[in-house]
Amino acid sequence: MTQSDSSKISERLYLEDSPAEVLRMLLNQEGFRITEQRQKILQVLREVPEGEHLSAEDVQDKLTASGEKIGFSTIYRALHLLVDLGILRELNLSEERKFYEFCNPLMGAHHHLVCAECGTVTEFEDSTIFSLGSNEALNRGFSLLDCQFTVRGLCPHCAPSLSV
Amino acid sequence: MTQSDSSKISERLYLEDSPAEVLRMLLNQEGFRITEQRQKILQVLREVPEGEHLSAEDVQDKLTASGEKIGFSTIYRALHLLVDLGILRELNLSEERKFYEFCNPLMGAHHHLVCAECGTVTEFEDSTIFSLGSNEALNRGFSLLDCQFTVRGLCPHCAPSLSV
DNA sequence: CGTCTTATTGATAATGGTTTTCGCTATAGA
DNA sequence: TCTATAGCGAAAACCATTATCAATAAGACG
Numbered sequence: 173m174t175q176s177d178s179s180k181i182s183e184r185l186y187l188e189d190s191p192a193e194v195l196r197m198l199l200n201q202e203g204f205r206i207t208e209q210r211q212k213i214l215q216v217l218r219e220v221p222e223g224e225h226l227s228a229e230d231v232q233d234k235l236t237a238s239g240e241k242i243g244f245s246t247i248y249r250a251l252h253l254l255v256d257l258g259i260l261r262e263l264n265l266s267e268e269r270k271f272y273e274f275c276n277p278l279m280g281a282h283h284h285l286v287c288a289e290c291g292t293v294t295e296f297e298d299s300t301i302f303s304l305g306s307n308e309a310l311n312r313g314f315s316l317l318d319c320q321f322t323v324r325g326l327c328p329h330c331a332p333s334l335s336v
Numbered sequence: 337m338t339q340s341d342s343s344k345i346s347e348r349l350y351l352e353d354s355p356a357e358v359l360r361m362l363l364n365q366e367g368f369r370i371t372e373q374r375q376k377i378l379q380v381l382r383e384v385p386e387g388e389h390l391s392a393e394d395v396q397d398k399l400t401a402s403g404e405k406i407g408f409s410t411i412y413r414a415l416h417l418l419v420d421l422g423i424l425r426e427l428n429l430s431e432e433r434k435f436y437e438f439c440n441p442l443m444g445a446h447h448h449l450v451c452a453e454c455g456t457v458t459e460f461e462d463s464t465i466f467s468l469g470s471n472e473a474l475n476r477g478f479s480l481l482d483c484q485f486t487v488r489g490l491c492p493h494c495a496p497s498l499s500v
Numbered sequence: 501c502g503t504c505t506t507a508t509t510g511a512t513a514a515t516g517g518t519t520t521t522c523g524c525t526a527t528a529g530a
Numbered sequence: 531t532c533t534a535t536a537g538c539g540a541a542a543a544c545c546a547t548t549a550t551c552a553a554t555a556a557g558a559c560g
Contacts, residue, residue, distance in 0.1 A: 205507055205556050228546080243510035248547065252352055264486070266428040268518085269546060288481055296472050301465060305487040308449055308460050314489035317452055321485045322428070323469040325478035369527050369536055392518080407539035414520065432547085433517060502560090509554070520543065527536075 191218055191259075198257045209242050213250045217260060217274045223295045225263055225271035265293060265322055283321035289330035355382055355423075362421045364497045373406050377414040381424060387459045388437035389427055429457060429486060447485035453494035 195214055197207050199206050216234050220226060226234070228247050251272055254260040265273040265286050279332075281302040285294040305319035349423050359378055380398045384390060390398070392411050399406050415436055418424040427435040429450050445466040449458040462485075469483035 203507090207508065207556075209509075241510095244546095245511085245548080246509055249508085262430070264428045264430045266426070266484075270455070285476065285478060287478070291342065294476060298468060299474075301485070304462060304465060305485065307487045308462075309487050312458060313492035313495075314449060314451070314487075315495050317488045317490065318352060319485070319487050320430075321469065321483070323473050323478075323483050324481045325473045326481065328477035329477050331477075367536090371527075372536065373538070403538095408517095409519080409540085410538055413537080503558105504560100505556100505558085507554105507556075512550085514549070515547080515548095515556100518544080521541085523539100525536105525538070528534095530531100530533080 195259065198259070202257070204253065209246050210250050210253070212240055212242065213247060214254060214259065216255075217270070217272060220274070225265075225273050225293060227269045227271050229269075231272070249268075261318065264320060266324060267291065281319065283323070285323045285325065287327035287330055288324050289326055292327055359421075359423065362423070366421070368417065373410050374414050374417070376404055376406065377411060378418060378423065381418075381436060384438070387457070389429075389437050389457060391433045391435055393433070395436070425482065428484065430488060431455065445483065447487070449487045449489065451491035451494055453490055454487050456491055 180273050191214065192211065195211065196206055198204075199210070212233060212235060216231050217226060228244065228251060231251070232242065232244055232247050235247075251260065251262075255272070259275055260272045261275045263273060263284065264272060265284060267286075280297045280299060281299060282295045282297045285296060286292070301321050302319050305321075306316050309316045346371070356375065359375065361373070362388065367445060377395060380395050381390060383397050392408065393417060395415070396406065396408055396411050399411075415426075416422065419436070423439055423483055424436045425439045427437060427448065429435060429448060431450075444461045444463060446459045446461045447465060449460060465485050467485050469485075470480050473480040
């Protein structure tokens with residue numbers, strides 16, 4: 173199995189274990205190897221405060237800051253793998269780059285409000301949105317992978333004259 | 337005013353005129369010039385059947401096919417301008433490129449169901465989603481620009497074994 | 501524990517969509 | 531019509547992401 177065969181992973185685990193253990197199990201289950209790099213990359217994503225999202229470059233910067241030298245090929249490959257494993261979510265916030273966030277199953281599905289000017293991202297929860305998307309997918313015979321609801325606007329700080 | 341000053345356009349028109357006329361009015365109102373290129377680029381987007389989305393390259397291809405030679409710098413600039421004017425909507429369907437669609441005010445806000453495998457895009461309407469996003473934005477003092485709800489999954493044709 | 505297979509890493513080069521540059525052209529106001 | 535300058539387009543630059551490939555190391559097996 174090559175490292176590019178990771179796109180069809182469908183099974184999930186019932187998890188109450190630590191994320192490190194979860195990673196180990198998932199990788200094993202799919203025939204992937206447990207490497208220091210993958211573990212450290214996931215750890216970076218987990219340490220991020222809720223509501224913050226990291227780009228591939230952000231991840232590398234944080235790793236570099238803590239003394240880890242991991243090439244960006246590895247960062248990108250690991251991020252994709254973790255997304256395929258269902259551990260991370262890839263966000264398309266209409267910016268030029270992609271962002272990643274840890275997929276906490278305990279945390280309700282949340283969505284994003286983005287300021288088109290300064291790029292600030294605010295999260296909000298709404299379970300109805302997710303079920304709407306889910307229904308829509310299933311009604312058309314699709315298997316659901318992800319729902320992303322992104323609202324773009326101008327935050328109070330960037331908004332034109334009126335209020336600020 | 338330079339052509340890169342187009343990002344702060346906030347006013348809209350009440351329109352019952354033909355799109356060509358609308359374009360003319362909007363451009364005039366903002367101090368932009370009415371050029372053949374801009375008119376033809378908009379026309380391409382308008383001629384597309386509903387539910388189809390074009391990338392910048394698609395637009396150029398269609399223009400080339402009908403004998404129009406317009407440089408891609410111009411295509412990109414015009415697309416951005418038309419988005420800023422509120423005539424087009426820029427879609428982030430999590431693909432590598434961006435897509436554009438004509439913003440028909442008569443047509444209800446619609447959203448997209450994307451097959452992660454083959455990239456097929458299906459549209460669906462749901463007014464509640466839009467009002468949810470609108471409320472969320474306004475409650476936080478944001479002025480609303482756009483709401484995009486994108487559902488990703490595997491279409492029946494690409495889905496794993498089970499049904500096909 | 502050592503050996504072997506091969507998945508993985510990482511430096512580098514390549515890719516590909518988008519943006520910038522800059523001299524030329526053409527719009528729109530005087 | 532004339533003039534100022536917004537806009538065009540070919541080519542080069544940009545920049546996030548992906549591919550290449552030789553070296554490395556995880557994990558299986560004896």
